[in-house]
Amino acid sequence: xxxxxxxxxxxxxxxxxxxxxxxxxxxxxxxxxxxxxxxxxxxxxxxxxxxxxxxxxxxxxxxxxxxxxxxxxxxxxxxxxxxxxxxxxxxxxxxxxxxxxxxxxxxxxxxxxxxxxxxxxxxxxxxxxxxxxxxxxxxxxxxxxxxxxxxxxxxxxxxxxxxxxxxxx
Amino acid sequence: xxxxxxxxxxxxxxxxxxxxxxxxxxxxxxxxxxxxxxxxxxxxxxxxxxxxxxxxxxxxxxxxxxxxxxxxxxxxxxxxxxxxxxxxxxxxxxxxxxxxxxxxxxxxxxxxxxxxxxxxxxxxxxxxxxxxxxxxxxxxxxxxxxxxxxxxxxxxxxxxxxxxxxxxxxxxxxxxxxxxxxxxxxxxxxxxxxxxxxxxx
Numbered sequence: 098x099x100x101x102x103x104x105x106x107x108x109x110x111x112x113x114x115x116x117x118x119x120x121x122x123x124x125x126x127x128x129x130x131x132x133x134x135x136x137x138x139x140x141x142x143x144x145x146x147x148x149x150x151x152x153x154x155x156x157x158x159x160x161x162x163x164x165x166x167x168x169x170x171x172x173x174x175x176x177x178x179x180x181x182x183x184x185x186x187x188x189x190x191x192x193x194x195x196x197x198x199x200x201x202x203x204x205x206x207x208x209x210x211x212x213x214x215x216x217x218x219x220x221x222x223x224x225x226x227x228x229x230x231x232x233x234x235x236x237x238x239x240x241x242x243x244x245x246x247x248x249x250x251x252x253x254x255x256x257x258x259x260x261x262x263x264x265x266x
Numbered sequence: 267x268x269x270x271x272x273x274x275x276x277x278x279x280x281x282x283x284x285x286x287x288x289x290x291x292x293x294x295x296x297x298x299x300x301x302x303x304x305x306x307x308x309x310x311x312x313x314x315x316x317x318x319x320x321x322x323x324x325x326x327x328x329x330x331x332x333x334x335x336x337x338x339x340x341x342x343x344x345x346x347x348x349x350x351x352x353x354x355x356x357x358x359x360x361x362x363x364x365x366x367x368x369x370x371x372x373x374x375x376x377x378x379x380x381x382x383x384x385x386x387x388x389x390x391x392x393x394x395x396x397x398x399x400x401x402x403x404x405x406x407x408x409x410x411x412x413x414x415x416x417x418x419x420x421x422x423x424x425x426x427x428x429x430x431x432x433x434x435x436x437x438x439x440x441x442x443x444x445x446x447x448x449x450x451x452x453x454x455x456x457x458x459x460x461x462x463x464x465x466x467x
Binding site: 152154156157163172174176178181182183189193196199 | 352353354356357359361363372373374376378379380382383385386387389391393396397399402
């Protein structure tokens with residue numbers, strides 16, 4: 098379990114404009130844990146590309162990823178929808194490997210300064226887990242993302258995927 | 267409650283007229299069941315299949331003339347759509363805006379192709395209820411016509427929905443949404459969109 102003890106286990110409110118830093122084209126360096134929630138320490142590293150734009154005025158943010166994973170390249174897309182009533186962003190993920198659906202349970206949250214925290218109650222291989230996304234908008238040319246799963250309702254977290262993004266244009 | 271069959275006393279043979287009434291009742295029941303089966307078949311035909319390229323025609327910027335049935339009156343208004351491919355064409359997203367009676371609304375259509383079933387699933391979300399995507403309409407194109415079926419809620423009740431696309435050349439298209447009404451065994455259109463391309467993408 099990695100370096101995340103100091104991260105609060107609740108989502109800050111979201112605001113319109115939270116994803117403005119991400120709009121554009123990016124080169125991505127992925128670091129992905131080979132297996133999840135089994136104590137794996139083997140990380141795959143590989144490249145990817147991402148482009149990101151706003152939709153629905155400024156209420157939706159969309160990105161489109163090419164992920165050149167050595168075990169098989171694929172594409173994926175994120176749809177982030179702002180709900181003004183809850184002051185929250187809901188993040189949905191579409192994967193070219195299926196299923197052909199917008200997932201039912203989005204990951205929800207917002208930003209506190211340059212750090213975004215978003216959470217969901219989910220399942221991993223039949224086990225209930227809590228999922229956390231962290232975003233770090235470091236500077237206009239660089240940002241980072243981490244995905245972590247918690248098998249114990251947020252007591253411990255295993256980070257299983259990191260992306261480092263460098264602006265391409 | 268007294269039905270025809272209950273008029274026969276125990277141990278007594280059925281009278282011919284009672285037989286006839288029972289038969290008539292049975293025929294009426296069968297007719298109802300047949301009508302309901304026909305209605306069901308109309309509302310739930312086999313889902314059309316399509317191809318991953320079905321929505322390539324739509325990528326671009328469009329002006330849209332809307333005709334919508336609102337409180338039993340057809341109203342006309344205008345809007346715009348931008349449609350873009352994602353996932354190398356396996357998904358596409360339409361970003362919609364329209365203005366009705368001075369109020370601007372926005373909606374997002376997300377279409378995802380399933381190579382296993384050769385069908386598209388179409389999801390919709392708009393700014394009246396941004397907290398969730400609706401259930402999908404599923405189908406595909408044959409030639410220049412696309413047909414998609416799904417289940418929605420209308421005024422708190424479940425309703426079967428059909429989305430139809432018609433491609434009229436490279437720069438024109440039409441879209442129609444219809445709901446199925448069991449009581450009339452009819453599809454009734456309630457929203458038509460007429461697309462004119464303004465720019466490619």
